[in-house]
Amino acid sequence: MRTEVVIIGAGPAGLLLSHLLAADGVDSILLESRSRAHVGARIRAGVLEQSSVDVLTAAGLGDRLKAEGGEHRGIYLTWPDDEVFIDFEELTGRSTVVYGQAEVQKDLDAAAQRRGQQIVYEVSDTRVHDVDSDSPYVTYLDADGAPGRVEAAVVAGCDGSFGPSRSAVPEAVRTRFERVYPHSWLGVLAQVAPSTDHVRYAWHSDGFAMHSMRSSSVSRLYLQVPNGTDLADWSDDRIWETLSHRLGSGRRGFHLTSGPITEKSVLPMRSLVQTPMRHGQLFLAGDAAHILPPTGAKGLNLAIADVALLAPALVSLLRKDDHVLAESYSDLALRRVWRATHFAWWMTDMLHTGSDPFAAQLQLSQLRWLASSHAARTGLAENFAGLSLHI
Template structure:
C-alpha cells in the first residue's frame, strides 16, 4: 500500500508527537510511524523537569491545560553535601522557576490531542527503512504494518525515534560525526507512592555516591542512587534501596524519608552523546536521535522540545513561504543549544558524582567547588540560569 504526506515523522514519543501537533496547526499534513504500541510508549518512565521555554511552547500550542492543573511549580532546588542541605533560589537568581510534570503525562496529553484532531499515527510499524533522502529526489519510507508491506512518500523526514532508532543509523557513516562520553556508573531509579522528602528536589553529593530525591506529585516520589554498571535490579531490594538512600542524604532529608513499596525500579546508564550535523538532505534529526545528556542537569526532554521548535519553524516557513532559510539553519541553531546543555549536564554530573578513579585530591576539589557555589551569588546565578533553561536563539 502506498501513502503520501508532507512530513513523515519517525517516533511517537514527545518530540515526534509535538512536532506533528505544531505542523498540523499550521496546516501541514504529517504521518507518524512508531515501532512500538501506544501502551508501550506510555509505559516509559522518564524525566519530569520542564524549563520555562518548554512550558511556554506547550502553552502556545494549546497543550498545557492539564499541565497547569496538575503540575508542581518549583522556585528552587536543594543541594546536600557534607551533612548539610543548601537551597538554590532559582527564581530569585534567574527570574524563572521550573515545572514538575512527568514526561509520560506530556506524552499522554499529546496522544490525546492527536487523536482528537484525527491525525494519523501508525503504531507497531516494523522494519522502517528510509530511501532517497540525500539524493535530491522525493524521500520515502518502507515498513511493515500487520505484516503487510507499506510505503510512505513525503517531502521531508523527521527522525524523532531516539538514540537506538533507525533515522540516525540510516545516515552514511562518512556524512555524520559523533561525540560521546560514557560514564562509569548508572542511576538506579525507584518510583513509589511516598511523600517527597522536601518541597523541592534534593541533589546529594556523598562519598558513597550521588543521590537524588525527585517527585511526580505531592504523594509520589521518584528517587535515584548512583550505582555500578554491573549492578542488577534484582540485587536491590526495596529495603536495601531506601536504607542506602537514607545514608547518602543530609539529616533533615533523611529524617523525612518514608520508605514505600516500589512501583517501578530500573537502572539507566549515563552518557553524553552528540551527532553532527542534525540535517542530511531531507532528513532531520531531533531529540534523542541526535543527542543524549546525563539526567543530572534535567535537560533531555527540554532539548528535544527546543529542537522541535526550531524544526517546526523551518518547515512551516518552507511550506508557507517556499523559503529554505529556517531549514538551512536548523542544525546550527539546535546544536548551539545542545552543546550548552551538554556542558551544563557534564558539569553537574562531575560536581555531584563519585568517580571510580577519584582520589583524595579530586574529592577535595569537589568539596571546594561546592563550598564556593554556596558562598558566591555569581556561581549560584550561573547554575540557576542554566537549570531553568537558557533563552532560545532568535
C-alpha cells in the first residue's frame, strides 16, 4: 500500500491526526496493534483542558463533547486541617471539561468511519524503515499473520509507550529523560454518582487520594499505593474505607458515597521525555514521545496539543514543500511538554506522602500557600486549565 502519511497507532493521537490531515486533503493509513473494540474500551484520561476542547471543537468533533461533557471550573485541594477551591474560571477565565478518553476515541472513530479512513487493526511485528530517506515505509503482520507494507512520505508515531516508533529514532540521536516515582495509583471505576461537584485532590499522611468522575452516574477514584501492590490485597470494602479516610468524608460537608466497583487497576507512575520528537521523516506525538504521572491531567491533553502542531506542519510539508513548520515541530512541542512535565511533577511531589516528616511539612506549607495566595492559585489554574498551544 502507498499513502502520504502512515500513522502508527489508532488511539486519540493517531485518529485526530488522520482527521486533521484529511480536512486538508492529505491521505493517511493507520496501523494499530489492538482491536477496534479494545482501543475503544480503554478507560484512561478524563479531564480535557480548554485548549483541547478548542482543538476538538474547531475540528468538528465537539457536538457530543458539548452535550455530554461536564464543565468544571476548578478543583478542590484538601488536607486534614483545611481545603481550598482553585477556581479556574475566576482566576484565568478558562475551565476544564470532564469527558473520558473513551468518549473522545468514540467521536474520532465515528468520524473516521464516516470518511472511510483506512485503519488496519490487530497488526504485529510493526517495524519502521528508512526514515532518513525520502521513501520511508512500515512493515507489519496482519491479524492472519500475512506480511504487509505501507510506503509513505512521512511516518507519524502515535503508538504510545510500547510501540516501535520511539525506538526507531537511532540511539545515537535520541536522548531519554526519565524519573520513576516510588509509588503507584490504585484506580477504581465505580457505578455510583460522584460525591463531589468538582475533582477532589486529597493530601493525607497515609497517602494521596483523588475523587474524579466520568459522568453523572460513574465515579473514578484513586489511592496512592506502594509500587508492586497486588490488587488481590485490596477488597472493595478496604478500598472504600481507605478512600473515605483519606478524602476526609464527614469533614466540611463532604460525604463519600460508595457503590459497586466495576474496574480496578494499579498504575505505576513515571515521567519520561524522549528528544527529539522528529528524526528524518519520522515524527512522534503523544505517549510515543512523553509519559507523565496523571496527577496533572496532562497526558491526553499533551497528545492533542502535539497533533495540533504536527498536522499543519505535515500539510505545509506535503502540499507546499514548505519545511519551516516541520523543522520547528520538535522544539515547539517540547516547550509545552516540559512545562506540562514540570507541572505534573510539582502536583505529584506536593500531594504524595512518604516516610520523611520534613517533606510532609514542606507539602503542607505549599498547600497553605495556595490557600492564602491569589498568585499561587493563579499559577496552578493557568497550568491545569491549559496554556495556549504556543507557549
